[in-house]
Amino acid sequence: MATEKAPMTKDAARRIQKATAKKYDGKVPKGSWAAKAMSLAAHNENKT
Template sequence: MSKKSTPMTKDAASRIQSSAAKSGGDVSSGSFASRAQSAAAINANNTSNSTGKK
């Protein structure tokens, strides 16, 4: 198994949340879709901070 991970992006989180909603899946606050959205927001914030953008 590879140790390299791919950070969650806003686009990927959006696809996950959309797919879960369309299939009648859980999109509540504790769901995978919700955690993906949160991770994407954190990653986007970390990326913008590391490149000097605000």
């Protein structure tokens, strides 16, 4: 089993956010995994 983790990308975060928004009537709850994923993707993009 691989132990390396792929960095969160904006595309991946977008897919997570889209699925979450569908579930919650177009809104992404504060502190949700979708919100954290988007923040992490932005952080990873700024790092490069």
